[in-house]
Amino acid sequence: MELSDYGLSRERGYLSHYEIDEITLPSQFEGVLQAAGNLSALMTSGRIRHFLNQLADPGLEEWAREAAEEEVRTSMVHYSFLVQAYVWGEDEPPIHLPANLARPMVAIADRLGQAPLLPYSGYVLDNWYRLDKSGGITLDNIAMHQNFLGGVDENWFVLVHVAIEAEAGVLLDNAARLVTVAKQGDTAEAERLLVEMDAAWERIYGHFARMPEKCDPYCYFHRVRPYIHGWANNPALKDGGLVYEGVDRFEGKPQALRGQTGSQSSIVPAMDALLGVGHSDDPLKHFLTELHQYRPVQHRRFIEDLAVQSTLREFVGTSGSQSLKDAFNACLEQGARFRTRHLEYAASYINKQAGSIAGNDPDVGTGGTPFMKYLKKHRDENRSQVVA
Numbered sequence: 001m002e003l004s005d006y007g008l009s010r011e012r013g014y015l016s017h018y019e020i021d022e023i024t025l026p027s028q029f030e031g032v033l034q035a036a037g038n039l040s041a042l043m044t045s046g047r048i049r050h051f052l053n054q055l056a057d058p059g060l061e062e063w064a065r066e067a068a069e070e071e072v073r074t075s076m077v078h079y080s081f082l083v084q085a086y087v088w089g090e091d092e093p094p095i096h097l098p099a100n101l102a103r104p105m106v107a108i109a110d111r112l113g114q115a116p117l118l119p120y121s122g123y124v125l126d127n128w129y130r131l132d133k134s135g136g137i138t139l140d141n142i143a144m145h146q147n148f149l150g151g152v153d154e155n156w157f158v159l160v161h162v163a164i165e166a167e168a169g170v171l172l173d174n175a176a177r178l179v180t181v182a183k184q185g186d187t188a189e190a191e192r193l194l195v196e197m198d199a200a201w202e203r204i205y206g207h208f209a210r211m212p213e214k215c216d217p218y219c220y221f222h223r224v225r226p227y228i229h230g231w232a233n234n235p236a237l238k239d240g241g242l243v244y245e246g247v248d249r250f251e252g253k254p255q256a257l258r259g260q261t262g263s264q265s266s267i268v269p270a271m272d273a274l275l276g277v278g279h280s281d282d283p284l285k286h287f288l289t290e291l292h293q294y295r296p297v298q299h300r301r302f303i304e305d306l307a308v309q310s311t312l313r314e315f316v317g318t319s320g321s322q323s324l325k326d327a328f329n330a331c332l333e334q335g336a337r338f339r340t341r342h343l344e345y346a347a348s349y350i351n352k353q354a355g356s357i358a359g360n361d362p363d364v365g366t367g368g369t370p371f372m373k374y375l376k377k378h379r380d381e382n383r384s385q386v387v388a
Contacts, residue, residue: 019129023070055101198334
């Protein structure tokens with residue numbers, strides 16, 4: 001396996017190989033970019049739909065099929081933020097997404113093989129740039145390009161994810177190498193790669209631990225999270241979804257689509273695939289399986305190919321090398337540790353905040369599934385699958 005075959009790199013992992021501030025969209029996007037750049041002000045007005053209803057439909061069907069991928073992904077960032085703002089930017093959500101937003105959103109999503117609403121790739125992976133182009137992808141040198149309301153809490157929430165994704169490039173590159181190394185039976189190289197991954201996990205964990213520095217749980221729950229919800233299992237949408245006007249193939253039927261969530265990140269699923277970590281049946285497993293289809297196509301393929309091609313667990317188990325087993329189990333534990341921190345944040349940023357609101361189920365996550373119980377279960381299952 002080669003990372004470049006999947007559009008990935010050791011330096012950037014799943015992050016875009018370009019930076020969004022370097023991409024120029026054609027003139028037909030002028031109105032869209034103006035609205036997207038002024039989104040915080042439009043949302044603060046309390047009548048965002050009044051303004052977005054006036055946007056022209058630029059007729060992107062042909063453009064989306066033929067344009068450079070970098071431009072289409074950039075347009076996905078801007079349009080998906082506008083769509084989310086239209087739906088969740090006023091007190092009561094609408095029943096329909098108007099054709100002037102629905103048709104271009106669907107055209108862009110079709111080209112990318114993704115769902116027509118905000119994905120993790122549009123929220124995080126493609127929505128960043130370096131302030132100093134000669135510097136690294138570090139928390140003191142990156143910025144969020146497209147915002148909803150803006151502000152330090154929203155920026156920091158996204159940028160911590162960007163820093164984690166950049167650091168994870170080592171995990172992905174070493175995972176691809178380990179597929180070959182395991183088949184070759186090279187114990188020493190396999191151990192070296194796993195030890196290097198363990199060190200990368202420490203750096204990832206260091207970034208993750210910094211989330212509370214500039215993203216307050218109350219601000220996250222009330223000023224960041226509301227705008228990234230999807231249309232599936234959302235009691236605010238009376239018909240169980242959102243009607244995309246002007247999109248013939250949807251036949252006027254509400255579309256029940258999952259919202260943006262960090263669970264769409266492909267880091268942990270790739271590591272599970274490499275290490276042979278499995279989970280017994282439960283609602284969260286079904287939810288995560290469904291979310292797989294919301295990832296960029298190449299990221300899906302990387303995870304799927306890793307799952308099929310990796311023989312690392314078997315190789316380590318029969319190697320007779322205790323130090324190799326220790327290195328393997330250290331990486332396994334890092335996955336469990338990451339899940340533990342995710343669980344802690346779910347408790348403080350969602351569970352505790354939601355519990356203070358009458359009629360709100362504090363155990364239901366952004367994607368609409370009861371998460372607390374099953375996050376613990378997945379963490380424990382991860383931890384239990386050591387190689388003895």
